[in-house]
Amino acid sequence: MLTSFDKALLNIVQTDLPLSKRPFADLAVRLNAEEATVLERLRYLKDNGYIRRIGPFFDSSKLGYIGTLVAVKVEPEKLAQVAQFINRYPGVTHNYEREGEFNLWFALLTPDLFVQEQTLASIGQQPGVQRLINLPATKKYKVSVQFTLE
Amino acid sequence: MLDSLDKKIIAAMQDEFPLTEEPYRVLADSLQISENELLDRLQKYRKNGQMRKLGAVLRHREVGYAANALCAWIIPLDRQEEIGKVMFNHPAVTHCYGRIAPLDWPYNFYTMIHAHNRETCCDIAAELSQSANIPEYIMLFSTKEWKKTSMRYFQEDK
Numbered sequence: 001m002l003t004s005f006d007k008a009l010l011n012i013v014q015t016d017l018p019l020s021k022r023p024f025a026d027l028a029v030r031l032n033a034e035e036a037t038v039l040e041r042l043r044y045l046k047d048n049g050y051i052r053r054i055g056p057f058f059d060s061s062k063l064g065y066i067g068t069l070v071a072v073k074v075e076p077e078k079l080a081q082v083a084q085f086i087n088r089y090p091g092v093t094h095n096y097e098r099e100g101e102f103n104l105w106f107a108l109l110t111p112d113l114f115v116q117e118q119t120l121a122s123i124g125q126q127p128g129v130q131r132l133i134n135l136p137a138t139k140k141y142k143v144s145v146q147f148t149l150e
Numbered sequence: 151m152l153d154s155l156d157k158k159i160i161a162a163m164q165d166e167f168p169l170t171e172e173p174y175r176v177l178a179d180s181l182q183i184s185e186n187e188l189l190d191r192l193q194k195y196r197k198n199g200q201m202r203k204l205g206a207v208l209r210h211r212e213v214g215y216a217a218n219a220l221c222a223w224i225i226p227l228d229r230q231e232e233i234g235k236v237m238f239n240h241p242a243v244t245h246c247y248g249r250i251a252p253l254d255w256p257y258n259f260y261t262m263i264h265a266h267n268r269e270t271c272c273d274i275a276a277e278l279s280q281s282a283n284i285p286e287y288i289m290l291f292s293t294k295e296w297k298k299t300s301m302r303y304f305q306e307d308k
Contacts, residue, residue, distance in 0.1 A: 002213070010206065010208060010213070013205050013206045014205050014206050014207070014208065015203065015205055016203070016204065016205055017204045017205045017206070019174075019189055019192050019193055019196070019204065020189075021172060021174065021175070021185065021189075022171060022172065023173065023174075024169075024171065024173075025171070035171065039169055039170070039171070042169050042206075043169050046169065048212075049209055049212050050208060050209060050212045050213055051206045051207070051208055051209070052206075052207045052208060052209045052298075052300075053167075053206070053207050053300050054167040054169070054205065054206045054207075055163050055164070055165075055166075055167040055204070055300075056160075056163050056192065056195070056201045056203070056204045057201065057202050057203045057204070057205075057207065057300070058160060058195070058200055058201055058202065058301075058303060059199055059200055059201070059202045060301060060303075062198070062199055062200040063152065063160065063200060063303055063304075064152075065301070065303070069247070069249065069260065071255070083296040083297075084296075086296070086297075087296055087297045090302060090305065091301070092297060093297070093298070093299055093300065093301050094297060094298050094299075095295075095296040095297035095298075096220075096292040096294070096295055096296065096298075097292065097293045097294035097295075097296060098220060098290040098291060098292050098293060099290060099291050099293060100288065100290050102255075102290075104296075105220060105290070106296075106297070109301050133251075133252055133255055135249040135250065135251060135260070136249060136250050137247040137248065137249050138230075138247075138248040138249060138250055139230070139234070139247065139248040140246070140247050141234035141235075141237055141238050141246040141247065141248070142234075142237065142238045142243060142244070142245060142246040143202065143244070143245050143246075144244060145207055145208075145210075145244045145245075145264075146241075146244070147208055147210060147213055147214075147215055147264065148241070149213060149214070
């Protein structure tokens with residue numbers, strides 16, 4: 001279970017980890033705690049799966065990568081096989097089975113359009129894939145995965 | 151533009167962040183640069199928007215946000231900016247994009263909604279449909295997570 005201290009820590013550390021020589025000491029001041037306590041709780045929260053990752057999150061388009069969302073309609077009995085094939089691409093960051101006509105949805109980042117086209121062509125040729133649609137973004141309005149814990 | 155040291159830094163920082171008193175010094179040592187140089191570069195990425203955040207991303211199921219729905223909307227393109235603002239302002243919306251859609255799949259606007267349960271996701275979508283005045287949408291609930299990971303940039307340059 002998360003303590004109220006853990007929740008306060010997670011609420012802060014989700015938004016900004018200081019860019020300073022002792023970032024955890026700075027967090028500790030804001031939380032009215034010791035640096036050692038902050039570090040100990042963060043290790044606990046990481047080891048126990050509450051925190052997926054700590055670090056910088058980059059804007060992929062500003063690093064020159066091209067992203068897209070892809071919907072795939074797969075025969076149900078081939079779904080696991082196709083999902084695993086898709087997972088092998090390092091640029092696939094999210095891959096979810098979903099309800100509806102298109103039962104597999106994945107997000108793909110590639111260094112250029114050529115790699116994207118090649119990747120989608122080979123996924124489209126996998127046995128069981130009935131249809132694949134590419135839904136490239138025209139504009140990004142929000143990417144902010146922040147959860148307020150109360 | 152990014153130079154080769156930028157790419158090295160960005161690639162290295164996809165690995166585990168050191169949970170120690172001086173994490174940037176540890177990272178700088180492994181990159182064989184000074185701590186100040188690393189901090190300066192990170193400040194620069196933050197300032198120019200290349201880095202959208204530095205911090206923790208939680209596992210939403212573990213912290214109680216068990217349901218997530220990809221919500222696909224059919225919107226008139228001339229209202230996209232206004233609708234984008236409404237979506238942006240809702241805290242349950244974590245991702246929001248306008249997209250090019252094929253003719254027979256006319257959903258051209260996508261939002262991710264995270265909530266504690268499925269009913270709340272549906273309520274939030276209904277609320278957004280009302281406030282943004284977009285009657286046509288579908289909710290695509292996830293039934294299985296096959297992959298969820300952070301992108302590892304510039305691995306080829308590492």
